[in-house]
Amino acid sequence: MTGPGGSVPPGDGTRCVHAGLPEPGPGQPFLPGPVFAAPYHLDPVAGPAAAPDQYGRPDNPTRRRLEQAIGELEGGTCLAFASGQAAITGMLLSLLRPGDRVLLPADGYFAVRAFAADTLRELGVDVGLVPTAGPYPDLAGVRLVLLETPANPGLDVCDVPELAARARAAGALLAVDNTAATPLGQRPLDLGADLVVASGTKALTGHSDLLLGYLASRDEALIGRLRGWRTVTGAVPGAFDAWLAHRSLGTLDLRLARQSANAAAVATMLATRPDVAGLRWPGLPDDPAYPVASAQLRRMPGLLCFDLGTAERVAAFLQASRLVFAATSFGGLHSTADRRAQWGDDTSPGFVRFSCGVEDTADLLADVSAALDAVAPPDDGP
DSSP, X not given: OOOGGGSSOOOHHHHHHHTTOOOOOTTOOSSXXXXXXXBOOXXXXXXXXXXXXXXXXXXXXXXXXXXXXXXXXXXXXXXXXXXXXXXXXXXXXXXXXXXXXXXXXXXXXXXXXXXXXXXXXXXXXXXXXXXXXXXXXXXXXXXXXXXXXXXXXXXXXXXXXXXXXXXXXXXXXXEEEOTTTHHHHOOTTTTTOSEEEEETTTTTTOSSOOOOEEEEESOHXXXXXXXXXXXXXXXXXXXXXXXXXXXXXXXXXXHHHHHHHHHHHHHHHHTTOTTOEEEEOTTSTTSTTHHHHHHHOSSOOSEEEEEOSSHHHHHHHHHHOSSOEEOSSOOSSSOEEEEXXXXXXXXXXXXXXEEOOSSOHHHXXXXXXXXXXXXXXXXXXX
16 A cells, blocks of 8 residues: 555555455445355356355455455464464464474463463473563574563563574574554564564454454465464454454554553653552653663553552552453553453562553543552551
8 A cells, every 4th residue: 555646655544544445336335344154155167266265264255354454554464363362372383393492471471371381382392481571592493482572461572673683593483472562563574573473352453342363474385384274273253353353443543542642641650659669661761671662663552560569459449440440451442450460470469451541641640540549558657
């Protein structure tokens, strides 16, 4: 897609609104509705060679439009999956064999580490865990390096171009989980990654009403292998979820702009409060991730984290808030807070992952401040 007059690339908002749409036709909708089909009509003579769709597991035009749209945003060929976890486990199982070594983020999504411990190691895969911020070991003999940057939930950031160069020199594949950043925040394929994997459940679609995952790559051999895996395992999203996701992409630029602005305001306010510890947001100049994040990310995520000390104080904060919902996941229209330790994540009891929604910034700041004031620890001074 080119911008007006074909001279410059279009901006993020334009790309999101038009990604994956069919050519306009009189009497046709901008985005055709979902196609619900298990089998399709076959040509009695030519059979499956006559049309692109034969059976709903590998074939669906609604899903292909979504994949085209996400592929345009990520800058590669996209495959949609039923969930982010289906995408990431499909990638790991299709690319790794017994005896292979894989490096996974020690501080990333806990379900990936659980899958590695329960499944990959039992299959004979050598699993190493590395903090997102490093240091990274020698990559000789490594088959695959998976990054999650910014990391979920701690929000550390990795220098993707530097690690991509090291992986390439060692003959390893580099995959980047782009869930927190989204393709508007960073395009890992442009930074040297071989693969992008993400949960579309979160900020990409942003309405908290569907499950979705995807993989993207510029390596057609890799895409072919991953597509074959998806076909035989059946980990595909339904047509309606694919349509909902495509519909939601049109507002991605608008949603991320408000979420990022809200995160900046909330983080700045929290940094002034002595009753909040462990604040992390990569957009703060004094955050450890800021030097890499400010150079690598095109926009900062609407996600931040902090510590309120105890589980009881987190619960009281959420009960005192009018605008912040207690919920897991992140990236939706509504501001949410999630005490990660309750899910078995390796965090302290009072650790909070806070996802900024699209509420008016002044309202969100007032609400969070009032809720924190209501649960402030007693003053131990004289």
